[in-house]
Each structure stands twice: as C-alpha cells, then as structure tokens.
Amino acid sequence: MATLDTLLTDLIAEVTRIQAPDALSSKDGDSFSMPGLIATGDGRSIATSREMERLIEAVAQELKGSDPSISQRYTDKEWNWLVRGTFGPALMIIDLDDDPAHNAQRVLASIRSQIDAAVTAQARENAFGCTLFGTFNVAPFAIGPVSFEPRSDWLTRKQHDGEITNTTARRVRQSWRGAKLRRRKAGYDAIREKDILDAVGKCPYVCTVRTKGLAPEASRLKAQTASHLAMAAVALRWSRPSEALAGFRLLTDPGIRRQRSLVFVPGVRILAGAQLVGMPHGPSISAEDWLAELEENRDGFALIGQAIDYFLNVSGVTARPKIMNAIVQALLWFYEACREEVDLMAVVKFTATLDALAAGGKSGGIRRLVNARLGIQDDKPIRKDGPTLKAAVDEIYSDGRSRTIHGTNDKLGKDWSSTRRLAEQFARLCLITSVGWAAENPSIDNPAALQKN
Template sequence: MSRSRVHGSGKAAKVPAGELLDQILGDVLATATMPYEEWHKLWPDPFTAMAIPVGGRRQYQCTQRAIDAAHTLTQQTWDARDDLRQTMTRQAFDRVSFTAIGDAVATCRRHLPPVKSTGPVDDSFFDAMAGDYEYYLEAGSAKIRPDLDRHIPCHLFDANQAVPAFDVGPVAFRPRGDWIARYVLDPTVLGHVQQVESGAVSLETFRNQAFAAGSAPELTQALEVLTFLGGYGWVATLRTVGHELTRSHEKASVIVGLAIDVIGLRFHLENARLLTKAGRQHLFHESRLATTVAGQLLKGSSSQRAGLGAAPGALAAKMRAEQSFLDQAGKVLQAYVDGRNTGKAPHLIERWANALYWFGEARRESSDFMAVVNYGCAADGLSGAGGKAEKMIDFADAALNPKSEPTPAGVVSVKDSVSQVYREGRNKLAHGEESGLFEDLTRTRAIGDNLLTSLLNEVTPEIAEIIANRPQVLTVPEEHAYRALVVRLQSRA
C-alpha cells in the first residue's frame, strides 16, 4: 500500500499525523512477511521487540523507522494535550498512544475503497487513520483514568483535642475513626478493623490471622486498611476526576500538602511543623549510628512528636474560629485543582499555589540556607514581581501596610523584611555571592517566615473574593490582574 503526497516548501514545525501513520503502516507491511531471525537482527536491544502493540495483547512487528515515527506522533500529541499531561504520567500515556497507533493500523482496511485497487491510496485514507488514532487514544486514556477518592494519612491534632472533621476546599480532613466509618463500607472488613482499633485484638495477632493459610479475603483487606493508617490520627481525602492511578496519587499528595500548609498559616512555625502527612514523617524520626576510632558503636535517635496538642478541647475551638479563613483558602485551592484538571489555573491562582508550596517547603526545611531561598522564591512568586525587589516591596506594602504608616523605631519595616529575605538572602545565597551552608541564618529565616505568613494571610482572602465576585480579573493579562489585586489590598485602608 502506498500513496503520493505533495509537500510544501519550508520546514514544518509539526509532522502531520497522517504522514507519520503512513510511515508506520508502510513499515509494518514491509516487515510482516520478514522471517523472524531476519527481523530479530534489526532489534537494537535483543530483549526488546521492535513492535507496535495492538489491543488484545497482539503486536505488529516493525523496524526502527516505525518506532521513530510512533515516538514522534506520541510526542506531538503529548505536547498538544494539556488535559492529558495533567491527568496521566508520561509513561502511561506512551503505552496508551502506542496501543492506539496499533489499533489504528489494525482497523485501517475499513477505509479502503470498496472496489479493490492496486494503486496508491490518497491522503484521505491516512487522515482517516489519524482520526482512528485520536478515537482509540481517547478511549484508551479514558479507560485508565477513573474518578477516585485519594486518601493521605496525616498528623494534625491529638485525639484529646476532639477537633471535628473539616474541609479546606477540595480536601476533606477526618479524624481516624470518622474516616474508617465513612470509607470502610464492607461490614465484615469494618468489623475486623474496629476490633483492632478498640484493642480487642492486637495488631500483631490480627496480622498472623490474616496471613494464615486459608484466611478469608476480608482479613487481608482489613489488614491493608490498618497498615495504610499506621499510627496516623487523621486522613485527608481528595477526589481526583479522570486521572490515571499514579498521577492521581502524585497530585493528591501535593494538593493535600498545600491544604496542610494552609492550616499551618494559622499557627506559629514550630506548631505548623508538627502538621504532617505521609511521606514527611522522616522529618521527625531519625535513627543515628556512629563508631569511635576504637570501633565502639554509638547509637542514638531523634524524635519529635507530630500532631498538635493543647489543653483538652482548646484546638477544637481554635479551628472553629479559623474556619472562615480555611473556607476562603479552600476556594482558591479548589480553583487551582479545577484549573489543573485540564491545563493551568488562572495566573493569580497559579502564583498563589506555587508560593504556598515554596512557603511550606521553607517551613519544613532543616537547613536555614535552603529555607531562606525558599522564602525568597515564595515572596517573588506571590507578588508577581519577576525578580524585581522594588515590585515585591510595593506589593508587600499594599498587603501589610496599606495606610503607609511609619515603622516604629526598633521594628523591621516591610521594605527591610523584603530586602533581607530576597536581596540579601535568596539572591546572594542562590547566586553564590554568600556562603550559606552551616551559617547562622536563623534571624533571616524568622523574618522570612513572618513575612510570608503575613502576606499569605492577607492576600488569600482577597484572591478568594476575586474568584467569587470579580472573576473577570482572572482573565486579563497578569500585569493588569496584579494591578487590580494591589488596588484591592490598598483599599482595605
């Protein structure tokens, strides 16, 4: 099967899908009757077949020419599809794309003219194949992108605080017992979990029962739930819509982290660091080993209790008082999640989310050196200053000193805070002008935390108001959007 195509002059930025499928199909047909030994000699890797997969675990043998064309088509499609990049890992997409190519080859006969011909096919045949590729790509990607409730265990508040379940936008935080009652729906599995939770059966005894030969599958499922919960007292849940499994977990982990950092905005640094999620517990537990010159083993450990405690019930009252702010921050976080389902969120929301991430990383960072750099990045990103310190200062002044009141003697001004964190801190450390490792930067770090905590606390409600009442601001160019945001901040005076 062949075709003729007239090419225009000049270098095309993108190879048409039909042209790439022409190359693939021609190679598949040329290789179809090739003896296995001859085909095998063409493989660059003797253990990886040169083949295009087809649904149903079949494959078409081919050569490097077809593989290269399939990679080109896959890369072009990946680059053009924000929605797929947001909801699938690249590895999963590659598998779906190559299978869609194979399925398009497998069904291409239906596009042949009804009357048999030995002549070349025209462009419409390969354009129809391109349409098949798009169809199979959509069907294949939809099949592996279910809607899921993703769960991330975390430490928030001690059980004696009796803090009830609450939401931060799309993230629902539930105490351990509430989560079990809500999501362990099989009554038999639930009964086993509650036996261990109540202490009627020890976890070790239950584990032995679950691993015993011939044990019921409900025992294994209950053990999976208990293993997942570990020693965590809370669970955060985010619904991911139309995401491939690995991507949904990656995204849920980041979004839950942002939601926890939002909660941390309402607590001092040392308390906020105690709010953790799965994957960050290494910050709080460490085993240590050293040996003397004579060979004696010296063992040690470091442990910091995660989760917040106070007088019984005190934090429940505090969280009730903070719910208004959490709702406002949740509105921004929801807009970020919504935007990131298909591409990017609006500029102000993207900058807010990225600044919040930098801020959270700074708080968790063990090194003052990196913490100061992170705080500086957060200040730059949140203000939209593009690395210009004066713009950062103007933004911070609008947020933190809208009345332009003079700074009292002995108090660090907004301008000096930004200068120390960004000019003297982030810039000189990141560019190597100042040595940072093992230097005492605790004062600059403290200023950075106070600056960014204050900025995020002031700016977040204003962005939430824009989302609710002036969404058109999110559609104008970024420079104009920031001008509108600064006016809103200044008008609070």
C-alpha cells in the same frame, strides 16, 4: 518538526519493513534489543521495533501538544502508555498494500476514537493515612476537596457508603486496638483489608482528596500535593508553621528519622551525635478550640479550598484563575520552605512565596505587598530596635534569594537561621492577609492588586 501525518506515514513504513523475514532480530542497530509487543485487542499482539517505539512516543507527544488539558490529566508515562496501547487495534484495521497516506489517516482516526473512549470524567477518592494534631478527637473537617478525619470516623463513613464490608471494618478496628487478627480466607475483601491497614498504618487521621477526570497516577500525585497545600493552610494558624508542619505528614511522606554522626576531636572523647528530624504529630489543640479556629477563619479556609480546587481542576476554569494561581503557587512554596532542612534554601523558598504573592515584582513588589497588607512602610522598623522594612527585604530577597539563585552568594557559610525565621514570618503574615483580602474582594482577579491598599 514532523507532523502527525508524517510520523504515522513513517511508522506504517516501518511496520511494512519489519514484515520481512528476520527483520526483527535480537540486534537492533548496534545494541541488543528484544522486540516489544502491543496487544491488538483480539488476543493477539504486534511486535515492535525500536524505531516503531520511537515513532509511537513522538505521536503521543504531538497529540499532547495539541491539547493542553492532557498535561493536566495524565503523567507523561500514563499518556505514552495509553497512546501506545491504541496502536494495536489501529494497525489491525489497515491493509499495508493500500496508499500510505490513506492508512495514516485511518490509524489516526482509530487512535483518536480510542483515546476519546478512554478519557472519562471518572471521580476518584484518594485516601492517605496522616498525622495531624497531637489530640485525636478533632471532628472531621474539609478545606475544599481535601478532608481530614479521625481514622475511626473515616472507616465508619466508608462502611456506611458500602465501600468497606462490615466484616472488614470490624477486623480493621480490632487491629487498630492492637488485637492480632486471624488469617483471613483469600479474596478481594482480604486484599482490601490489608490495603487499609497498610495505607493508614498507625496514623490517627485519614486525609481524603477528591479528584475528577484525572488518570490514576496523575490523580494520586496531585492528591498528595493537594494534601500538602491543605496541611500548610492548617499550619498557618500557628506562629511558627514550620514547627507545626514538622508533625503533619502523610504516611507516603518521609517519616521521622534520627540523623546520627560520629565525631572525632584529637585528644577528646566525644560520643556520637544525633538529631531528630520530624515529630510524631503536630501541636495539640482541643476539638472545641480547633472548631473555633475553623469558624473564625472560615472565609480564608474557603478561599484556599477554592485555590486547591483550581489546582485539581483538569480544565483550569475558575472564576478567578490569576488569583487562584498566585495563591496555589505561594502556598506550595511555603509548604516546601517549611519542610526544607537547609536554612538558606528555606530562605529562597519563603522568598518565592512572597514573590508569588507580589506578582513577580521582585524586592520592590514584596515591599509594596508588605506596605499594603501588613501596614509597614519601607523606612519603618519591622519591630522594636529592628531593621527597617527595606533592610529586612534586602536581606531575604537580595542577599538570600537572588544571589543564591544566581550563584553569586559569597555568604553561603554563614548561619542563615535568623534570616529564615524572618522570612517565614513575612511569608506567613503576607499569606494570611493576602488570602483574607482575596476573600473580601471576590470580584478582583489581579494579583498585583494585593500590593495596593
């Protein structure tokens, strides 16, 4: 594998080559290719060949490999673009007649200096319009770095912070009441007003996620995932979280849709079929009852908030990284399982939730997790006249998860809806009790301990 020095030496050689007349023709290799441009920072640009672009991307990947935190802070696209932009100023400080190795070191030093200047601990607040409860008067609440607020409360807060002008706030409120707004004079405030109306839409709530040290796109993507983790935590308070989550969504998520199909049966007149996917909002709950839920489960919500903080933390440093990692992964699998439309795939994902909590201990680890956290032994029925715990885990783990992943499931065509409900209940109860155990044992950072009484 090429080193940074080798890549930069090769790149400088390529820069030297393309200085020749007609070196950057429209034919680059065997295909048509227009040369790229990199700004030098002084109003000029450097033209690039396809080989230069390849070498620049290779340098970006080498730099990324030497610093694990880069993958936490940037998307690949953002990182490659940042590194590419540093080459313009860097290549302007060298003399192509100088020693190539010396030039390579100067370019590398310039690149590192520019990257260090660009990497800041900048704080960002990503706000998304969202649906939540069927009642819209629930007081603002937070789960770690994720906050949920009725949109009027959110608007008042941003107005108070000076981030939204009084005029913009007044006009947004008018629009939310259904008034038709007069056309506004073009300018920053007009753009901000439109951005608010577009981002919140008709959603009654706003979900806000605070990040620090993340590049813009990485911040947005991680904020969306953090929002989903927090929504899953809220949905755990209902006996069927998947039904609650059917009405919890960010405006950036897929919306409610009606699936339509045409059905033809020989000799029978049948109208088109239709099925609604998603709900306009989640279950209704009074402000007083939700406040009581938050208070009663305060420690559990606080623990999940710490896990979401860990997920967003660019350094990955936390008091209990192993426990936090297990909780985050379990909660993420749980969210995805609840959203899944295919029952068998939901079984796979709910079982992955259990496997994450059981430290990858397979079916035996899941049984030990249930033994310890739910108090059900292997040979005991999970409900009256129901299967034993061992039989139930075999159904969801061996028949559902493992054979499907390994491509050996010979029951793909059967109805997996009952197994899905079973897997959801196990995943929900094990998540709740595991989070509770982690909150009660703040000094333990070993997920395997969840399998012990």
